[in-house]
Structures are given as C-alpha cells and as structure tokens.
Amino acid sequence: MTVLCLVERDGDGPADASLRALALARDLAASAGGDVAAVLFSGADELAGADELAGDDGSGAGAPVRELAALGIADAYVVTAGDGYAPAAWARGLAELAVTCAAAAVVAAATDRGSEVLAHLGAITGQPVAANCVSARWVAPGYCELVRQRWAGSLLEDAALEATLALLTVAADAVPAVPGAGAPPTGVAGTAATAAGTDIKVQLFRPDLAEADRRVRAVESAERSAGVSLATARVVVGGGRGVGGPEGFEVLEELAGLLGGTLGVSRVVTSQGWRPHRQQVGQTGTKISPELYLACGISGAIQHMAGCLSAKHIVAVNTDPDAPIIAHADYAVIGDLSQVIPALVAAIRDRAGAA
C-alpha cells in the first residue's frame, strides 16, 4: 500500500510546505501499514536534470532526494512531464503513476501548485479532493477519517473520505515538518549523504502525455519583481488600520529597509487603497514565513493571521493590549506606532552610526 506525495522544489531542496505534506502522508500511510513514495517533476528534455536528481548510480545523490533520504523516505519517483510547469500534465503524470504503483492516496501541500495539481487530478480521476487537511488516517480500505481547516483555520471540520484514490492537500502551517512514524533522529542533515542517503530508491517515470495535457503551461518572465519578495522576505514590517492613512507607511518602509526586509499590510489597507494589493498579507493575499514579522497597528483578524502564522517570531506594536494579535505574538509593545516606530528607526540609525 503506497501513498504518493508530491514534493515541490524550492531552489536546491524540497519546499518546506512539501516536507510538512510528507509528514501527514507518512502518518496516513502508517495508519494502514503502508509506505510513502515522494514524487518530483522534471522536464522531459532535461533528462540530465532527472539523472542528477536520481544520481548516476541511482543512489540518490541529488540535493532534494538526499534531503528526502535523510527523512527516511525509501522511495522517490522522478516524473518527466516536459519543460515548463503544466498543471494538467503533472496531474496526468500522477494519475498514471498512481495506477502503475497501485497507490491508495496522493498527498500534496496546499500551495498554489499543490492545490491546483490535485484539483486537476481529482477532475481526471473523478475522485473528491479533501483540501487543507491537518490529519488523516484510514479506518478501512478506501475509507479515511480526516480533519481539515475551514475559514483559514478558524474552524476545524471532521470529515469522512470515501474514495478509491484518496486525494488530500495539507494545510502546511498546521502540520509540523517533523515526520511521523519511523522518523529518524532529528538533526540528521549532515549525515544525509551517508547512512540514510543510501537507502532511497529513485525511479524515473515517463507518463504517456497527450498534447492537450500540455497546452496550458507556465511561461516564466525573465524579469523578477523589484525589491525583496514578500513571500520569501526574511523580515516583514506589517502595517494595518492603525497606520491611519497612506502617508503613515513611509516610516514603516524606512524601518523595513533598515532591517533588510519589506513592507506587508492588512486587507483594510489595500481595500482603502492606501497600498497596492501585492503587499497584502493574509488568506486572500500573500502567505509569509519570515524570521521576524513586526506587525504595527494590526488587530490580528483570523484572515490576516492565516497569512503570517509561519513567521518564526511575531512582534506586535499596538495601542490595544487586548487586540487578538497579542495572543498570537511572541513579543508586544503597547503603544502608538506613530511614536514607537520613528523612535525605533532613530535608535537603529544611532546604533549604526556609533558602530
């Protein structure tokens, strides 16, 4: 019994959200005594890339696979689906692979790509997709019990999934990346290439794709967005209703610049037209996962928190000690941001000047 888990790549390694999806996939597989196989995609014309992923001798020398091996994943498939990301082709590849290895489930992170590919897979196979799961287990063959998020996590739904192929996306924020059953000791990154790394078996899989599967595919623009990207920023300085108007963001941007970060805002700020929507953090905006989120004048509605709970540290500056964000933040300054932030900027500048 096999659970396939789509692993997206982030630079050289697997994406963090995919590692969290893997953790749920392993718990699901373990509930029926099965195993997880990781699935990565590669362009058809870059078989060199696939070989590199698989390692020349199939030992899993490629960086993403090595990291998977370190997590104790024993099987990985590298699926060739042609150049460029084509969601329907990826789904077709997964559908064929699921048949070939008699998989009972396909799991992916609830990222834009993961959600989209599983929706295509659901349409192709005629199976339901349970979105935003936080846990899942089989109680009988073809019958899963699961918990999934609703309203961006402000509610939990208990659900039953009856399907010949269980399709699940994982609410990455809600699932720790630490793998479940059979997990190797933590802190194994350094040993990945040695002990654990030799155990992973990597196979190439070439699905039989029709031209129609590839007719809609991503064409990447060479130009990157200017400045620090909100989604990947190490520091995000957030501004909400408490900023008071469009002119108040200048000092927040200055602070973001000093911290090597970028500005993020709450929904009220973009719907007022104070800042453009691309700076919006939250359920309908960008999800961020910085080292530090400094949230200024933001009350912390659940729809906003849904976009920033992956931040390692949250510091709130707010006049209201009972604002919901205080319950989510690690640190708080109770005060008016229009006084605190200029003073903070001045203090940082003084410190830099003195150094």
Add this chain to the structure above:
Amino acid sequence: MVGGRVVVTADGQDVDTRMSGFTVSPHEECAVEEAVQLAEREGGSVTVLTLGPPEAADQLRDMLALGAQHALLLETDGREWGPIATAAAIAGAVTRRADSGEPPYDLLLFGNEAADTGDYQVGIRVAHALGWPVASGIKRLTLTGGAGGGAGGGAGAAASREYRGTQETYHLTLPAVVSVKEGINLPRYPSLPGRLRAKRAKIEVFRPEWQPEGLRKTGLRLPQETSGRAQVLGTGVDAVPALVALLDELGVLS
C-alpha cells in the same frame, strides 16, 4: 459570527448564521469586477451565476448592481453541495446555454477558492467537464486576438500570476476558464442607478440535481484556543531599547 468569532450550532454540524449577513467572497467579487471591466473594454455581456438557496438571489442582485447584465441562480434545497456536484451543475448550465441557440459563453471567471472550505477546484473541474483550458490563481488577465465577438474564433487570453517572485503567464484559447484572486482589480462600489436596475432585473432560476460526494462532513468544531500571550516589552517609546535589543538578538540588525 459574534464579535468577529465563529459560532458553531449546537449539533456541531454548521456555522450559526443567525447573527450574520452574507456577502460575496473577495475572490468572487474580483471575478465579477474583472468580467464587467472586460465587457466594458471588449464588448459583450456579463452573466453572474451562483449555486445556493433562494436567498442567494440577494448576492446576485449585488453583483448586477456592479454592472453585470444577466443573472442565473442554480437553486439548491439547503443541502451542502460539494465541489464535484457544484462543478457538474455549472458545466450543465454552460452546455444548456450553448444548446439554446443563445450566444455561448466565451470565458468563465471564478473566484480562485471558497473562503470557507478553500477547495481550490470548482473552476478546474468545470474546465475538465467542458474540455476547456484553465488557469488558476490569476492576478492579471488580458484578452488577445479578436475576443468579445461571440464564439471567439482565434481569440485567446493571457493570464498571469506570481510564483516565487517571478511572473508566470498562461496562454489560453477561448472558450476558457480562469480562476482569479483578490488583487487582480479593486472592485467598484455599486452606483445608485446600478442598484435600481438590479432591483428590477429578472433572475433566471434552474434547479440542478444534487449528488452525493465521497467527502462528507461529520462535524465542525472550534480549534483549541491559542493560550499564548505575548511577552510585553514595554509601553510606548520607553520600550524602544528593549525592542532594539530583541532585534539584535534575532540577528536582523546589520
């Protein structure tokens, strides 16, 4: 919602909506605004469609007030409809339109994902049912070729979104399905004439057949409260030295 909190009904099966109003979700409102802008620019007309109970006609009227010309309510009897049944009902409506001799639809715009279940799949399932191309998560949409004139011979659309800091664009041949996200535009406020027109407009009603789905809700509950509370560094500007020390400790000061 009471004081911004979700309340679950006593039987744990639903959200208690007695104290709530209903609105169109952000992604969907942007989809309607985008459709109205496209029709203003390229010609043609906009039909708004929803699947829900008879009261959902109110939301269709709100959208007619934004500038849509026609409205279609796929009326349900209060049962919960999953994405598979919903997509089948919508694809059915599109096919009936094509068979009716009226000009067929060239473009189906959806909000990318439902605010409650976040299923991210109705538009994609409709596209597969119709055999049309689809793009999701779209933040910018332009029509290419001779669009807007009925069946759309050779017309297409370029649909873009951001992926890890890079723009990616999908080229689609019409007819096509595009699921959009908030931020693609800033929806307008309804005008007074728009509201008056919407009040009088006829809403077409069709009752599609419900079908059971493999995914069934067994209950709803509130997640465990976050018991955590922030460590207060201080009050007002007096907190600045402690804040600087914290930033230093987190390694974000250069």
